[in-house]
Amino acid sequence: MKVLVTGGAGFIGSHVVDLLIQSGYEPIVVDNLQSGNRKFVPPNVRFFKMDISSPQIEEVFAREKPDVVIHLAAQVDVAYSVKKPVEDANQNILGTIRLLACSQKFNVKKFIFSSSCAVYGEKDDCSIKETFPVQPQSFYGISKHSSELYIQTFHQLFQLPYTILRYANVYGPRQSSIGEGGVISIFFKKVLNGDAPYIFGDGEQTRDFVFVKDVARANVLSIEKGANGIFNIGTNSKTSINQLFQIITSLTNSKLSPIPMPEREGDIRYSRLDNTEAVNLLSWKPDFDLQTGLNETLNYYKRMLKDK
């Protein structure tokens, strides 16, 4: 089965591609390499260096006739979306619409979309369910929610099957320091270089950190399951930034103290995702606890430093 992976040279997308190969699927990658890395994609995978919002994307669909589209390509920087809302919407909303139109035209059997907990906005310290009202606080969050609405309307109007995955904060090997789960990558890179990382505000803000290989598995499971549903992909547990800093300094035997910085405007206080729907309907659960995932991530950054 052919699976077109947009953003397949990125952090999460490249893990999706690896797992697709392991699971016997044939991945094809479209990526403009804006933040991705060609080296993350195995050399034998067909690769199109292309922007998802370019009209040429239709030629890729015509030539490859994918059975499934896993759409991860996006501008992922929340701060950039606030500074450049037009550019953000061009890539994240118009790019998604173009892929949906091609998927409809070429009879794609499933459209799987990477959405985000950013659609929920600020909530109390609770486990967020998919049914909670959406209230995005950035243009990035709006672009993700708009894409969800387009996907659902393509389904209503043209019966294009879909699964929407709303990720918590994803971390793991190959992550860059930009994007939503970037704090773990930033902390590791700084601490391993002997530099003290910043902590914004009192550090008691909490996040739900989910390991990238678990997120890749949610995507691959969605090929067969979760028809026309929205699923939170998180661990349903919370870790404060102060706790995270302590775990990372202890894993790296570092004596560094963080540099306190003023709270960042627009930063959400609490984020934790209820994953019951994904457990019940995708047969998914997180296999990696934070300690195991962080160990694997640390080994990756150590190897990177050695190869530098």
Ligand SMILES: NC(=O)c1ccc[n+]([C@@H]2O[C@H](COP(=O)([O-])OP(=O)(O)OC[C@H]3O[C@@H](n4cnc5c(N)ncnc54)[C@H](O)[C@@H]3O)[C@@H](O)[C@H]2O)c1
């Ligand atoms: N990392 C997280 O914590 C997180 C959380 C929630 C949702 N997401 C979503 O998951 C997806 C993957 O994110 P990631 O963390 O792997 O980021 P990433 O930046 O590593 O991956 C995005 C990939 O898409 C490519 N890309 C960007 N714009 C493109 C365009 N217009 N045309 C073609 N390719 C383009 C980039 O080059 C990159 O390879 C994104 O949709 C992101 O919004 C990520």
